[in-house]
Amino acid sequence: MNFYLGIDYGTSGARGIVIDEAACIQTEVRYPMEMLATHQWNSALWSLLAEIPESLRREIKAIAINGTSSTVLLCDATGKPVDVPLFYNDGRGAVVLEQLRSIAPSTHTVLSATSSLAKLLWMSQQPFFSEAKYFLHQADWLAFLLHGQLGISDYHNALKLGYDVEELKYPEWLEKLQIPIQLPQVLPPGTPIAEIRPEIAIKFCFRRNCLVCAGTTDSIAAFLASGAKSPGEAVTSLGSTLVLKLLSQKRLEDARYGIYSHRLGDLWLTGGASNTGGAVLQQFFTNAELESLSCEIDTSKASELDYYPLLKAGDRFPINDPNLPPRLEPRPDNPVEFLHGLLESIARIEAHGYELLQQMGADKLNLVYTAGGGAANSTWTAIRGRCLKVPVASSVNTEAAYGTALLAMRQVETGKQKN
Ligand code: ADP
Structure with a gap:
């Protein structure tokens, strides 16, 4: 039997849902706590994995994670955060909007104080920026904890960073900002990235070839769950x-x-x-x-x-x-x-x-x-x-974690549904 795990980091806590090949829920686990720091994101992830019955964990073929849209962080070459993350509703980017307006197309979705790009530009002007190597979304960083590859995102999370989801590339105007940082490589949501890190597979009894996939955002995951x-x-x-x-x-x-x-x-x-x-x-x-x-x-x-x-x-x-x-x-x-x-x-x-x-x-x-x-x-x-x-x-289901589990299943099973 193959199972698929979707993990949702929402505004009020984290949740995991395991589904089978018929999209039926096998188990649901929760970490009902607001998580304001990355060490809490970390603990929530390990606690969710530990709560899933071992008999299911052994059969999980793929895992995907969704985060809240525009919750972002900077980390160093080893993946260690260099400062606290900026959450989805953090408006500190308001001070760089004028600068953004001068380079981004006038109707672009990045032109909001809470967009990922406004946050990155604000971060680039802070003292801690010199320690940063990668800019990541919440879902990217959490997936990194499982697969160990830095600098990978999906085109749902990357939309508010300015990524051109039609042309599937970063637009030329973005280069004018000249921010010295590694922007994530952007994949279709759900694309398998790598096998789970061996030490995690051993610790939690996952299959050695369990795949960790590119993620999505919480609201798109809830849409996918709807049916x-x-x-x-x-x-x-x-x-x-x-x-x-x-x-x-x-x-x-x-x-x-x-x-x-x-x-x-x-x-x-x-x-x-x-x-x-x-x-x-x-x-x-x-x-x-x-x-x-x-x-x-x-x-x-x-x-x-x-x-x-x-x-x-x-x-x-x-x-x-x-x-x-x-x-x-x-x-x-x-x-x-x-x-x-x-x-x-x-x-x-x-x-x-x-x-x-x-x-x-x-x-x-x-x-x-x-x-x-x-x-x-x-x-x-x-x-x-x-x-x-x-x-x-x-809706068939309203849980983002369910939509994210479906995303992992569809991408891994068919590779056709390019969500
Ligand atoms: P949030 O956007 O805060 O996540 P929820 O999806 O939890 O919101 O829904 C909460 C909202 O649902 C509340 O604002 C409340 O007014 C509304 N609500 C709760 N019960 C009912 C009901 N029986 N009929 C209409 N609205 C309801």
Whole structure:
């Protein structure tokens, strides 16, 4: 029997999922702790591996790891970090944005204070930079711990470093920055890199030829887990915010709306994120109230209430207006009516978002999978189905670790699906 291990380093902890050749989950292990330093990333990895039953570890054919997008670090020639990592939401790169604007194309996704390239440029101006040999993403460094090869990444992680995912090379404008560092060699996500280091194979009873593969980012891994695979299929994440991802044959880029595309084999994963979503619901209702009040909503009737639920002014997608005010009036006395208005309005924003992606050239929407805390709300699913006019389903699985295990399996088994 062959098994595949996917490891997810998310915002609140790490998780590992082992699947068999039929993509069925064999075990799931967790390290439920925030990890702020690389020595904790290290401990989490060894603790996850140790928790997997030895009988499964002996049969694992390939391993892949996803990290949070734009969590990056510098390390020396031996792979030792020269300073603490910069996390996905670290905005220190804001001070180098002017410099980046002068060299990067005006709509490029690197032009954000939190992009990997903005972080690298900021790091290059710090005293510790002189000790650095390699710049790596979180997933690259964790995979290095297993396979021992430095300087390798994948084109999902490398997108926000400026890597050209269409031409599959670093663009010429990047050279103008003249940063004296080894940028990672970029492979298709899931590509086998090397066999696991012999000492790790011995310690944890892995096969000597267990392969360690190129990784991906947490949000793409969650998309892969959803079950969506054909153009026109989408995944909506109803978490604190509303995130849309639509699989398309055409690549979309529009910095005005925060729209960019990840490469997914021969397809493109287009998407946008709105500031509306569950965080606004939480402002008014507890999760228990959301459940009980939702049951009283008549989903066959559209609510007349027309809100734009936001915690504070400003949205980028599907309306690009940094001053867009929250619209939450009029507020009816009846909480069921109020919640109906909120759910209906978020569903309309979702529908508007998919319309925008299609207007820009994405494939026609035909099925929406759903992830996040709001996915369990069947009332909302019914309202969304009415607004979206396509079937709405739950994601097959919402765990990034599951998507990453699938990635390793597909790449190693077929080598065809060039995710
Ligand atoms: P995050 O983006 O923080 O990871 P989650 O995917 O965990 O978010 O989802 C949390 C959100 O789900 C909360 O903001 C909450 O309002 C929302 N939520 C939880 N239960 C329900 C429900 N029954 N109906 C609608 N929304 C819900």
